Amino acid sequence: xxxxxxxxxxxxxxxxxxxxxxxxxxxxxxxxxxxxxxxxxxxxxxxxxxxxxxxxxxxxxxxxxxxxxxxxxxxxxxxxxxxxxxxxxxxxxxxxxxxxxxxxxxxxxxxxxxxxxxxxxxxxxxxxxxxxxxxxxxxxxxxxxxxxxxxxxxxxxxxxxxxxxxxxxxxxxxxxxxxxxxxxxxxxxxxxxxxxxxxxxxxxxxxxxxxxxxxxx
Amino acid sequence: xxxxxxxxxxxxxxxxxxxxxxxxxxxxxxxxxxxxxxxxxxxxxxxxxxxxxxxxxxxxxxxxxxxxxxxxxxxxxxxxxxxxxxxxxxxxxxxxxxxxxxxxxxxxxxxxxxxxxxxxxxxxxxxxxxxxxxxxxxxxxxxxxxxxxxxxxxxxxxxxxxxxxxxxxxxxxxxxxxxxxxxxxxxxxxxxxxxxxxxxxxxxxxxxxxxxxxxxx
Numbered sequence: 192x193x194x195x196x197x198x199x200x201x202x203x204x205x206x207x208x209x210x211x212x213x214x215x216x217x218x219x220x221x222x223x224x225x226x227x228x229x230x231x232x233x234x235x236x237x238x239x240x241x242x243x244x245x246x247x248x249x250x251x252x253x254x255x256x257x258x259x260x261x262x263x264x265x266x267x268x269x270x271x272x273x274x275x276x277x278x279x280x281x282x283x284x285x286x287x288x289x290x291x292x293x294x295x296x297x298x299x300x301x302x303x304x305x306x307x308x309x310x311x312x313x314x315x316x317x318x319x320x321x322x323x324x325x326x327x328x329x330x331x332x333x334x335x336x337x338x339x340x341x342x343x344x345x346x347x348x349x350x351x352x353x354x355x356x357x358x359x360x361x362x363x364x365x366x367x368x369x370x371x372x373x374x375x376x377x378x379x380x381x382x383x384x385x386x387x388x389x390x391x392x393x394x395x396x397x398x399x400x401x402x403x404x405x406x407x408x
Numbered sequence: 409x410x411x412x413x414x415x416x417x418x419x420x421x422x423x424x425x426x427x428x429x430x431x432x433x434x435x436x437x438x439x440x441x442x443x444x445x446x447x448x449x450x451x452x453x454x455x456x457x458x459x460x461x462x463x464x465x466x467x468x469x470x471x472x473x474x475x476x477x478x479x480x481x482x483x484x485x486x487x488x489x490x491x492x493x494x495x496x497x498x499x500x501x502x503x504x505x506x507x508x509x510x511x512x513x514x515x516x517x518x519x520x521x522x523x524x525x526x527x528x529x530x531x532x533x534x535x536x537x538x539x540x541x542x543x544x545x546x547x548x549x550x551x552x553x554x555x556x557x558x559x560x561x562x563x564x565x566x567x568x569x570x571x572x573x574x575x576x577x578x579x580x581x582x583x584x585x586x587x588x589x590x591x592x593x594x595x596x597x598x599x600x601x602x603x604x605x606x607x608x609x610x611x612x613x614x615x616x617x618x619x620x621x622x623x624x625x
Binding site for chain 1: 418449450475476477478480499500501528529530531533535536548549551552553555556558559560561562574577580582583590603607
C-alpha cells in the first residue's frame with residue numbers, strides 16, 4: 192500500500208501542475224471544456240457525432256480523442272466538419288494533462304468556444320487525472336448494467352453530468368433505469384442525468400442545451 | 409516516457425515473481441486456471457453463473473472475483489453453490505498476483521480442478537499483469553462494437569480464447585461479427601472464438617467443453 196502511494200503521488204502532482212496551466216489557458220480564452228469518460232464501447236463517439244452536428248452552427252469546437260490504438264474515432268468525428276485530433280496513448284489507459292496542453296499550445300484559443308475531450312475507454316484510470324476541464328461527463332451504456340455506478344463509485348462521484356447511453360436497447364437488456372439513478376443519486380444527489388440514444392437521436396438535444404448554457408458565447 | 413518505464417518495471421517484476429509462485433502452486437496441485445478479462449458490463453458474471461451450473465457436477469471449482477467496489481458479483485456466483493471470493497481492489501484497475509496468492513495459501517488445492525479469476529472490468533490495465541493463470545480469456549460484448557479488438561490490441565493479442573458475449577443483442581446493435589473476427593484474427597489467426605448468450609443459454613456449452621478439455625480430471 193505504502194509503495195503504491197509513493198509511486199502514484201509524484202505522477203499525479205506533475206499532472207496537476209500541467210492541468211492548472213491548461214485550465215488557465217482555457218479560462219483566459221473563454222473556452223469551456225468537458226472530459227467525456229466511460230467504459231469501452233459505451234457509445235461516446237456516436238453521441239459526440241450527434242452533438243457536433245447539433246452545435247456546429249453555433250459554437251466553435253475542437254475535439255481531442257484519446258485511444259490506446261487507432262485513429263478511427265477522430266476520423267468519424269471529422270465527418271461532421273469539426274476539427275478532431277486523435278491522441279494515441281500506446282499502452283496507457285487514460286489521458287494526461289501534458290497531452291492536452293501539447294495540442295492547445297500555438298492554437299488561437301480565442302477562436303474556440305468549446306473543447307471536448309473524449310477520454311480512453313476506461314471507468315477507473317481517468318478518475319484521478321485532471322485535464323484542466325470545467326466538467327467531467329460520465330457515460331454509461333444501458334447494456335453495461337444498472338449496477339455500474341455502485342461498482343465504479345470513484346468516477347460517478349466526480350461526474351458533473353451523467354449520460355445513460357444506448358437507451359434504444361432498454362427493451363432488450365436487464366437494466367433498471369431507476370436502480371441506476373438510485374446508485375448515482377446516492378453518490379451525488381443533484382447531478383443531472385441525461386438518457387440518450389444517438390442511434391434514434393433521442394435525448395441528445397437536452398444534453399446539447401446543458402452544454403449551450405455553459406459554452407454559449 | 410523514461411519516467412513511466414522506470415516506475416512500471418519494478419512493479420511488474422515483483423508481480424511476476426509472485427505469479428510464478430502461484431503458477432507452481434497450481435501446477436503441483438493439478439489445478440487449471442483461467443483469467444477472465446473484459447470491459448465493465450460485458451456480461452462476465454452472467455456467463456460464469458451459467459458455466460458454473462454446467463460444470464459443478466464434474467469439476468471442483470473456486471472463483472476469485474475482482475472489483476473496484478462491492479461484493480455483488482461474488483454473491484451472485486455463490487448462488488450456484490460454488491465457492492466465490494470477492495477481492496475488492498479499492499481504486500486499483502486490475503488484479504495482481506499477490507491478491508491471488510493470498511487466497512490460495514492455506515487451501516487444499518489438491519481438492520480443486522479449476523480456478524476461475526474474474527478480473528476487474530477493464531480492457532487495458534489487466535493486460536500486463538500475469539496472475540499465474542494457464543489461460544487468458546477475453547470477453548467482448550456485441551454491444552461494445554466490432555472495432556474493440558483493433559482499439560485494444562494488447563489484450564486481444566494475449567488471449568487464449570475470446571468470448572463474444574450478449575449475442576442475443578445482435579439484431580439490435582450495429583455489430584458485424586465477421587468484422588470483429590477479422591480484427592481478432594489479424595492479431596491471432598488461430599485463437600478460438602466463442603459466440604455466447606448467457607441470457608438465452610446459447611454457446612456456453614461449447615466454451616464449457618473447451619474448459620473441460622483443459623481442466624478435466
